[in-house]
Amino acid sequence: MTVNISETSHSLTLQYVHWFRHSAPYINAHRNKTFVIMFDGEAVQHDNFQHIIHDIALLHSLGIRLVLVHGARPQISQNLKINHIETPFHNNKRITTRESLNSIMNAVGSIRLQIEALLSMGLANSPMYGARIDVVSGNFVTAKPYGIRDGVDYQLTGEVRTLDTAAIHRHLDNQNIVVLGPTGYSTTGEVFNLLAEEVATKTAVSLKADKLIFLGKHHGLSNENGQLLREVLPHQIDQFIQQYQDESPNRALHLKGAKLASLNGVHRVHLLSYSYDGALIEELFTRDGSGTMITDAHYEEVRMANIQDVGGLINLLRPLEEEGILVYRSRELLENEIEQFAVIERDGTILACAALYPIPTAENEIKSAEIACVAVHPSYRKSNRGSQILHYLEAKAKSMGIEQLFILTTRTAHWFLEQGFENANVDDLPNARQALYNYQRNSIVCKKSL
Known part of the structure; x- marks a missing residue:
């Protein structure tokens, strides 16, 4: 050799x-x-x-x-x-x-x-x-x-x-x-x-x-x-x-x-x-x-959400959904997907949330997941709570054997780049996620290797 x-x-x-x-x-x-x-x-x-x-x-x-x-x-x-x-x-x-x-x-x-x-x-x-x-x-x-x-x-x-x-x-x-x-x-x-x-x-x-x-x-x-x-x-x-x-x-x-x-x-x-x-x-x-x-x-401790958090999540997400920053999620959908969410709670108020969605991948594809619905209460946006909950889900993804993360965003790409993500294309998404990409929203794709 x-x-x-x-x-x-x-x-x-x-x-x-x-x-x-x-x-x-x-x-x-x-x-x-x-x-x-x-x-x-x-x-x-x-x-x-x-x-x-x-x-x-x-x-x-x-x-x-x-x-x-x-x-x-x-x-x-x-x-x-x-x-x-x-x-x-x-x-x-x-x-x-x-x-x-x-x-x-x-x-x-x-x-x-x-x-x-x-x-x-x-x-x-x-x-x-x-x-x-x-x-x-x-x-x-x-x-x-x-x-x-x-x-x-x-x-x-x-x-x-x-x-x-x-x-x-x-x-x-x-x-x-x-x-x-x-x-x-x-x-x-x-x-x-x-x-x-x-x-x-x-x-x-x-x-x-x-x-x-x-x-x-x-x-x-x-x-x-x-x-x-x-x-x-x-x-x-x-x-x-x-x-x-x-x-x-x-x-x-x-x-x-x-x-x-x-x-x-x-x-x-x-x-x-x-x-x-x-x-x-x-x-x-x-x-x-x-x-x-x-x-x-x-x-405050980052933790995985439970069904009692749905009301607090709705209060946090609705204003962002109405501005078009986040995709609308009904109460029923939030209840069904509550196990994907992490939250930061203080005195009964949800101050921040984010969700981790594993992406189905083929044998020749890198095991991937998407982080979505990252939101911080308006009164706390100058704190590090967004970074805190993001790092929590990154650690959870690594423990699950996930090797790379994707985010799709229309307004906050620069913030994710500051958190170590890199610009990517729709073609970089696993095939299963490409099929669900909403071209009408034209979201920016970013990725991060773990």
Whole structure:
């Protein structure tokens, strides 16, 4: 078998060009946004950590404002073992004795220096070549004692009291990367051992960060069948916290932080794997991402419609049908097709809807479906609910094995093009759908590969 190296190389180049072109909207969307990225001590020890640093440098070069928060649990435990110091745990929290404090500070300081060294690399033929990154750390976190809980004195274990957000913003404005560790300082000059997850969460909330990213051992959250959940709502996290509370306390801490941040103004929280090379880039610059995103989604859940929603659908669709934007659907037809519809409901009002219709295809045709009847309540059209319900049906289509989607529209083609669809022709439709095409409406055809 003869392989044409030139053709193979060209094919790989085209794949790269295709990806790079499609990453442009994400590059524009993320520029000048503030991301807080938290990784624990296990991530620092992993072989992939150098790649993570390279990707962080790339994010910085694209104009993203970065705060890095690192943990140090295994490094602290190793230092304590070397120094023959034992620190008890209570409720999965280390009790920090004065004897152990030097070991803790040495571990935290060592990691900070390691991060600064990696971000200072500039060797030729390396991803860091030409990068000039200023890294800043300092006494940005004020802490207070965790105190006595259940009769147990946690001594120098603390919790976050305040953050100097003004100072952090100044450094971010100066294009510096800010690095925070799991330590904080009191007004009396004491050092407290903190949870890195708490530092990351409260930093993201205080800074009103656009994203909080946890790099942990796992790719994200999975359902009972082991399938990765691409997106979940804050109230859905409780079941996972309960599940991991005993078997994986660190993971439970990530989830508690994710929920708290989501409910306090951080609209996107991401759970990624530190061992997966390119997880940050894939999550931030591709449509499907690599892990799980937790989003408040305006505290509304997209769901499949039921028969009780027919009245609300009619109220939403009739004005658009009367304008000729949508094809008229009778109540009887809506009742018969209700299982094809997804809706966003709030306080008993249908705010958005869309329908997914599988298209019968022949053996030689790509398995396809049509998304139709996309509608958003007039009072909410400047929100992202249209995109939200569209992405929900795209995920449902993929789970059904559908490989491409079509839409037919007379007024909103540009919006669908913004959602990743491409212009197509009537001839591109599967034969079964071509036969039903209404030439009198002369609808524009768009398609999207899944």
